Amino acid sequence: MSFGFLVKEGFSGLSRAKFPSFVAILTITISLTLMGVTYLGGTKLVHLFNQVRSGFEVEIFLLPGATEYDRNRIEEKLDSSELVTGFDYISKEDAADRFEKEFGENIYDVLDANPLPASYTVRMDTRNYDHNDVTVIARELGKMQGVDEVQYKQAVLQLLDRYSSAVLLGGGIILVIVFGAAVLLVGNTIKLSIFAKREVIKIMRLVGATDLFIKTPFIIEGILQGILGAAGALAVLYGIVVGTNYLLGSFLTTELIMDWPLIGGIIAAGIIFGLVGSARSIRMFISQIRY
Amino acid sequence: MIYFYNVSKTFGRGAGVQDLNFNVHKGEFVCIVGPSGAGKSTILKLIYMDEKPTDGKVVVDNFDSSMLQKDGVPYLRRRVGMIFQDFQLLRDRNVYDNVALALRVMRIRRKKIKKRVLQALNNVGLGHRAQYYPQELSGGEQQRVSIARAIVKEPIVLLADEPTGNLDPQVAREILALLRRINEQGTAVVMATHNYNLIKNTPYRRIRLEEGKVVDS
Numbered sequence: 302m303s304f305g306f307l308v309k310e311g312f313s314g315l316s317r318a319k320f321p322s323f324v325a326i327l328t329i330t331i332s333l334t335l336m337g338v339t340y341l342g343g344t345k346l347v348h349l350f351n352q353v354r355s356g357f358e359v360e361i362f363l364l365p366g367a368t369e370y371d372r373n374r375i376e377e378k379l380d381s382s383e384l385v386t387g388f389d390y391i392s393k394e395d396a397a398d399r400f401e402k403e404f405g406e407n408i409y410d411v412l413d414a415n416p417l418p419a420s421y422t423v424r425m426d427t428r429n430y431d432h433n434d435v436t437v438i439a440r441e442l443g444k445m446q447g448v449d450e451v452q453y454k455q456a457v458l459q460l461l462d463r464y465s466s467a468v469l470l471g472g473g474i475i476l477v478i479v480f481g482a483a484v485l486l487v488g489n490t491i492k493l494s495i496f497a498k499r500e501v502i503k504i505m506r507l508v509g510a511t512d513l514f515i516k517t518p519f520i521i522e523g524i525l526q527g528i529l530g531a532a533g534a535l536a537v538l539y540g541i542v543v544g545t546n547y548l549l550g551s552f553l554t555t556e557l558i559m560d561w562p563l564i565g566g567i568i569a570a571g572i573i574f575g576l577v578g579s580a581r582s583i584r585m586f587i588s589q590i591r592y
Numbered sequence: 593m594i595y596f597y598n599v600s601k602t603f604g605r606g607a608g609v610q611d612l613n614f615n616v617h618k619g620e621f622v623c624i625v626g627p628s629g630a631g632k633s634t635i636l637k638l639i640y641m642d643e644k645p646t647d648g649k650v651v652v653d654n655f656d657s658s659m660l661q662k663d664g665v666p667y668l669r670r671r672v673g674m675i676f677q678d679f680q681l682l683r684d685r686n687v688y689d690n691v692a693l694a695l696r697v698m699r700i701r702r703k704k705i706k707k708r709v710l711q712a713l714n715n716v717g718l719g720h721r722a723q724y725y726p727q728e729l730s731g732g733e734q735q736r737v738s739i740a741r742a743i744v745k746e747p748i749v750l751l752a753d754e755p756t757g758n759l760d761p762q763v764a765r766e767i768l769a770l771l772r773r774i775n776e777q778g779t780a781v782v783m784a785t786h787n788y789n790l791i792k793n794t795p796y797r798r799i800r801l802e803e804g805k806v807v808d809s
Contacts (some may be wrong), residue, residue: 306696504680508741509669510697591642 311521325490329530329574332479333567337538339472346468348583350461354427359453361421371447388423432458487578491523502590516583523579524572531571593618598648609634609804621775624784626801632784636751640672643667673742673750675756679734681726688722691741712744732763733807748779
């Protein structure tokens with residue numbers, strides 16, 4: 302079989318149209334780097350969001366007259382909620398101890414009495430819920446007998462909700478733009494390559510080459526551009542990851558890493574860019590060359 | 593082997609061929625003569641099915657123009673060799689690779705390709721020029737390379753479209769002699785030429801064309 306010949310023709314296309322190939326490879330590198338950065342930043346943000354969401358705290362302040370029975374009802378309610386991962390009861394005395402720890406003074410010395418209410422600190426895992434779910438349960442708790450007030454940082458949840466979708470949407474938009482630009486530029490290079498090789502294509506048709514035989518070198522050329530672009534992007538991303546960890550390591554809760562989904566995704570995206578770009582040009586231009 | 597049944601081919605601008613009926617038999621040498629624009633090239637294009645008849649049908653070997661799909665054309669082309677006035681060689685590869693291309697597209701093994709290419713080059717007297725590039729050769733030698741490329745796939749017919757148009761008379765006669773030798777080896781030849789002087793002393797059948805019609809055959 303002459304697969305070696307076809308691969309050689311693919312490589313020769315790359316070296317024949319050096320400048321356009323270089324531009325296409327560079328575009329793929331830039332596009333994939335952008336995608337990689339989006340992925341790294343996105344996963345980091347999502348990780349951060351999840352940290353906040355999985356350890357979200359709600360405080361339930363009890364009325365002075367709350368009874369044992371009221372507390373049992375409240376605890377039953379908390380136990381039955383899917384959102385709640387745990388809770389602590391803080392009695393008036395516990396609250397006074399905390400006050401002393403935080404402010405360094407005994408509340409009885411300051412006020413002669415302990416006005417601090419008993420309360421519950423409730424931990425919620427809100428990763429799979431939005432702020433409305435939290436509002437609903439907070440409202441229900443607020444209406445229960447013995448409960449004075451339910452407090453939580455609703456604004457934080459609302460922000461997280463809003464920005465999670467913004468991050469996803471932004472990432473998606475970047476992806477689409479990058480994909481479009483890369484496909485257009487690869488397509489353009491392959492078009493130039495087809496134009497440069499129109500004589501070969503004509504003569505191949507003349508001597509009885511099938512369409513597949515004629516197209517294969519250009520597909521290989523496109524894929525090669527994709528792989529080279531991906532290699533460039535991986536090198537740049539590696540630099541970004543190492544640089545970020547070195548400069549910002551102390552601020553980050555976890556270091557940035559080049560994980561396999563990232564590496565595999567970049568290589569796969571490079572190949573897809575090359576493949577789609579070349580296929581588009583091949584479909585549009587090769588059939589115009591005839592003998 | 594080649595059959596034209598009531599074949600007409602019209603183009604937008606009006607030129608073409610009308611109502612052609614003729615056959616070319618196995619191993620025959622046929623000359624298509626006529627002035628420029630008479631339709632000689634069109635006949636050859638109909639044979640290698642670069643054009644399809646507007647009316648009628650062309651049958652070459654087992655390929656019938658009325659049935660043949662686009663993806664079948666390459667397989668017809670493998671049975672038909674073609675040479676042209678302007679040689680149609682690739683300047684970016686040497687003589688060997690130009691000739692070998694005809695076999696590579698057929699996905700023949702490299703070892704076999706080498707043997708057949710060198711045989712074909714020897715057959716046209718260019719065994720010593722395999723590593724040369726087309727632009728390093730004379731016009732006559734370039735036409736020999738294109739003949740080698742046409743015959744290396746052992747076609748049933750060699751189509752020659754004004755093969756001597758760019759060559760001086762002495763070289764033209766040499767090319768004609770080479771075509772005759774190839775014909776004697778069993779390959780049919782269909783040659784289109786407007787140069788009647790070149791073929792007037794040959795015994796070959798002539799199909800004379802004028803304005804797309806056969807006036808004498």
